[in-house]
Amino acid sequence: MTRGEARRPPQEFDRVLSSMCTTPHPAAREAAQAFLATNPGDPETYPAVAERERDAVALLGEIVGLSSPHGYIAAGGTEANLQAVRAARNRADADAVNVVAPASAHFSFQKAADVLGVELRLAPTDGDHRADVAAVADLVDGDTAVVVGVAGTTEYGRVDPIPALADIAAGVDANLHVDAAWGGFVLPFTDHDWSFADAPVNTMAIDPHKMGQAPVPAGGFLARDPETLDALAIETPYLESDTQPTLGGTRSGAGVAGALASLRALWPDGYREQYERTQGNAEYLAAELAARGYDVVDPELPLVAADMPDAEFQALREEGWRISRTASDALRVVCMPHVTREMLAAFLDDVDALA
Numbered sequence: 001m002t003r004g005e006a007r008r009p010p011q012e013f014d015r016v017l018s019s020m021c022t023t024p025h026p027a028a029r030e031a032a033q034a035f036l037a038t039n040p041g042d043p044e045t046y047p048a049v050a051e052r053e054r055d056a057v058a059l060l061g062e063i064v065g066l067s068s069p070h071g072y073i074a075a076g077g078t079e080a081n082l083q084a085v086r087a088a089r090n091r092a093d094a095d096a097v098n099v100v101a102p103a104s105a106h107f108s109f110q111k112a113a114d115v116l117g118v119e120l121r122l123a124p125t126d127g128d129h130r131a132d133v134a135a136v137a138d139l140v141d142g143d144t145a146v147v148v149g150v151a152g153t154t155e156y157g158r159v160d161p162i163p164a165l166a167d168i169a170a171g172v173d174a175n176l177h178v179d180a181a182w183g184g185f186v187l188p189f190t191d192h193d194w195s196f197a198d199a200p201v202n203t204m205a206i207d208p209h210k211m212g213q214a215p216v217p218a219g220g221f222l223a224r225d226p227e228t229l230d231a232l233a234i235e236t237p238y239l240e241s242d243t244q245p246t247l248g249g250t251r252s253g254a255g256v257a258g259a260l261a262s263l264r265a266l267w268p269d270g271y272r273e274q275y276e277r278t279q280g281n282a283e284y285l286a287a288e289l290a291a292r293g294y295d296v297v298d299p300e301l302p303l304v305a306a307d308m309p310d311a312e313f314q315a316l317r318e319e320g321w322r323i324s325r326t327a328s329d330a331l332r333v334v335c336m337p338h339v340t341r342e343m344l345a346a347f348l349d350d351v352d353a354l355a
């Protein structure tokens with residue numbers, strides 16, 4: 001079996017255009033199965049999966065330009081984002097900590113703020129759906145523990161100006177967290193400044209179970225300094241290991257082994273091919289929709305948003321298409337690896353049939 005177009009999506013992905021999950025790489029599927037009953041939360045008892053986790057973190061570090069990464073394989077972007085806020089809160093010497101993020105940040109930051117008892121301040125985005133730097137600068141103060149930038153937003157696939165956000169964070173002695181949960185596996189092949197190498201980023205979310213082609217659950221939480229994990233560590237007296245920085249206790253060995261297998265199989269060439277193919281598909285869909293008169297947001301990463309009347313959106317859903325909408329009601333198609341040119345052509349045929 002080859003990667004790419006030749007691999008027909010299994011039934012459950014047949015008409016799925018809205019998801020950030022995708023079909024796992026075959027090697028990742030196999031590795032996950034072999035580690036189904038292991039627990040990386042108990043590394044002394046399950047050393048083979050613990051070693052795989054260290055290797056996976058090292059490879060994630062390569063992808064994001066960090067030579068000695070600290071981190072672990074989390075349940076997903078929600079956990080990685082929450083842990084970034086938690087580490088920053090625990091290291092801040094303020095009583096009433098706040099987090100400043102663009103309004104485009106994923107809703108997991110609302111969960112983090114709620115669970116951690118910190119204030120979430122949302123800055124408006126600019127005309128192109130990116131964080132408005134001046135608005136972020138207005139919201140930070142001496143109690144800001146972390147500034148968030150998104151590298152590949154959930155709704156529009158936009159990349160925030162990470163170096164400018166890093167300057168703002170540094171100005172108030174706050175951490176900078178980059179949410180590259182979705183974008184992290186495509187951005188190395190673009191010319192965006194988003195990585196640990198481009199700016200003084202402290203922490204990052206990068207999820208193997210999204211564009212990494214790993215089986216669910218496999219998120220990535222990465223930190224530049226070991227002190228970040230220290231700020232998260234809880235003592236674990238009765239385990240063979242002394243402390244645990246993760247949010248989960250028992251975790252999925254399948255997620256860890258699957259993530260490593262997909263990283264080994266695909267970084268860098270497989271992910272580059274995947275980026276070129278999925279970006280090409282996004283540009284194809286955007287051009288075809290624009291030619292039909294829809295107002296389309298230029299796809300910077302493999303995600304297409306376009307205005308579509310509600311009646312048409314509903315009719316396409318009734319045809320079985322799994323599509324979703326942004327908060328401002330634009331159609332949103334995520335060109336994940338399982339989305340082929342044929343699928344998009346069939347979708348466009350159904351769009352035409354509505355006319």
Ligand code: 0PR
Pocket residue numbers: 018019020021075076077078079081106108150152153154179180181182207219
């Ligand atoms: N950060 C970003 C930028 C995200 O897009 C997401 C999820 C997260 C964090 C949270 O990641 P986890 O869901 O792994 O915790 N974005 C998708 C969304 O909300 C999640 C998703 C995935 C939704 C698959 C549907 C689906 O079928 O749209």
